[in-house]
Amino acid sequence: MWEFLRKTGGLLAFADILLVSVSIYSLLRLTRESTAIRILLVLPLIIITYLLARLIGLVTFTWVLDNVILSLILILVVIFQYDIRRALLSFSRNRMARKGTSDTLEEASGAVLEQLAVAAHTLSERRNGALIVIEREMALDHFMEVGTEIDAKVTSELICSIFLPYSPIHDGAVIIQHGKLTQAGCFLPLTQNPEVAKELGTRHRAAIGLTEVVDALVIVVSEETGSISVVSGGKITGNLEVASLRKLLRRMIEPRLLQ
C-alpha cells in the first residue's frame, strides 16, 4: 500500500485528490443539491464497478462500462441538462442595481408589489387565469424571444387587461423586470418532473418549469379555481389570500430588484 502511494506521488497524490474534490464540489454547487448527490452516488459506483470488472477479467462487462465511461460526459449533459442550463444562466446575474436612496427604492418597489397583489386578487375574483413572472437575480432574456414587447409601468389594470380571455396576448406569461412590465405572451418551459401533482394544469407546470431553471418568482392565478399560488425554486405555495401574497412578495423580492 505504502509502495503504491510512494509510486503514485505520496503527498502530491493527496494534494491531487484534494484539488479534484474541491473542483467537483464547486462544480456541483452550481446544480441543485439533490442532483449533485445523485451524480456523486452514481459516478463512483460506475467507476468502482468498472475497476472490479477489469480486475476480475469480465471482458464483456468491462467493454460495456468502458464505453459508458467514455460517453459519461455526454450522458451527464443529457440527464442534467436543466441543471446545467440553470448553472450557466446563473452566470448572467443581474447584480447591477440602479441608483436611488433606500427609501425611494422601498417606496417604488412597494408600489409595484401592491399593483401585482391587486392584479392577482382581481384576476382571481374574475377567474381569469394568469402567469406573472418577476425577474430576480438571473436574467430572463432567454425566455423573452417569443412574446410581445410592452415596456410599461406595472399597474393592476394593465395586467388584468392582458389576461382578459379575449386579449390576443392572454396566453403565456407577462414578465416584470426592474419594476417594469417588459413582455407579455411569453412561453415558458414546462416541468418534466414526474412528481408534480397531476391535477396541476399547464400554467402551474410552466411556472414550476421556469423556476426549476432560473431563480424568478412566478404568481399563478388558476382559471378553474381562481386560487393564487406563488412558485419559486420549483416549489409551489398555493391558495394564498391577498394579504399573505403581499407578505410573501415583500419577503421574497428585494426592493433593488424592482428598480
Place this chain on the structure above:
Amino acid sequence: MRTSAFLKDNILLKLLSLFSAIVLWLFVTLETGDETVLPLRISYLNVPPGYVLRQDSAAQPLVRISGPRILLVRQKWRGAMVTLDVAGASPGKLTFSGLEKQVMLVPGVQAVNVAPVTHESVLVRQ
C-alpha cells in the same frame, strides 16, 4: 470555530465530493501504465516418453511486464507462465531464447524482457 462551521456546512456534499475524487484518482492511477517484474514459471510440452527435463541453472527466470497498473495486479494474482514445446528434441542440453514472446499474459499486458535472456534445460533419461 469558523473553520469547523465551514467544514460542517454541506458536509454530505463535501464528503461525497472527496469520495468521488478518491475513486477518480484510483481510476486514473490504476489505468496508468507501469512496469513490474514477476517470477516466470516454465512448463514443458511434448516431452519424449521416458525422459525428463532438468533445469540447468538454479536461478529462477524473471519476466518484466508492462501495462495498466490494474492489469499488472491481475497478472500478479495469476502469475507468469511459459510453455515450451520440446517435441523432437534429442537428449542433452536444450537452449531456449525469445521467451518474452511466448509468455502467457492477460490481454493488455506486454512482456518487455526475460532475464536471463536464454533458458537452458537438460533432457535426460528418467
